[in-house]
Amino acid sequence: MGNRIKRIEGDESFFDKALERFLDAKRPTIATAYLYYKDLIIIENESIVEGKIPIISYNAFNKRIKAIPPYAVAVARHGKFKADQWFAYCAAHVPPTRILERVEIDHTPLDLILLDDELLIPIGRPYLTLLIDVFSGCVLGFHLSYKSPSYVSAAKAIAHAIKPK
Numbered sequence: 099m100g101n102r103i104k105r106i107e108g109d110e111s112f113f114d115k116a117l118e119r120f121l122d123a124k125r126p127t128i129a130t131a132y133l134y135y136k137d138l139i140i141i142e143n144e145s146i147v148e149g150k151i152p153i154i155s156y157n158a159f160n161k162r163i164k165a166i167p168p169y170a171v172a173v174a175r176h177g178k179f180k181a182d183q184w185f186a187y188c189a190a191h192v193p194p195t196r197i198l199e200r201v202e203i204d205h206t207p208l209d210l211i212l213l214d215d216e217l218l219i220p221i222g223r224p225y226l227t228l229l230i231d232v233f234s235g236c237v238l239g240f241h242l243s244y245k246s247p248s249y250v251s252a253a254k255a256i257a258h259a260i261k262p263k
Contacts, residue, residue, distance in 0.1 A: 106152045112138045113162065120163060121174035132159045194233040201238060203255065204228050205247035227255040 116135035120126060136153055143150045154162075172181035194200045205227050212221045222244045229238040239259025241251050 106154050108151050125175050128160055128163055132156050197233050200232040202230050227251045229255050229259045
């Protein structure tokens with residue numbers, strides 16, 4: 099839908115210069131790049147008597163910038179390492195086919211605040227660490243503690259899951 103033919107011709111070299119400035123590692127805004135583009139054309143038009151170069155609107159400039167592939171923009175503005183992190187390929191999720199093929203550990207604070215029996219002051223909010231089999235949904239082991247989730251709580255939950263019940 100809409101017109102796909104460019105209405106303004108002759109500003110490509112100025113757009114390319116503004117694009118170079120936009121893709122700089124200093125990461126200027128699109129508005130800054132547009133002002134640079136506009137200033138370049140205004141300066142060029144001062145020396146032209148007839149057939150002045152038209153200036154596109156900010157929205158058209160913005161659309162041209164947004165049409166550039168986002169990975170290329172990220173590489174130019176943030177570097178290849180960051181761009182690879184942001185646009186990393188992630189394989190599809192492969193569901194398990196049998197029991198104990200994949201077990202997930204989850205830490206959750208319980209919606210309880212326990213009180214001391216004698217002093218009636220709050221002791222704290224307990225954390226529940228669960229080992230859940232993904233295929234069957236069965237809880238294999240757990241650990242209940244007042245300490246925040248850590249390697250210790252995960253190890254104790256795994257030990258509980260391994261022991262005979």
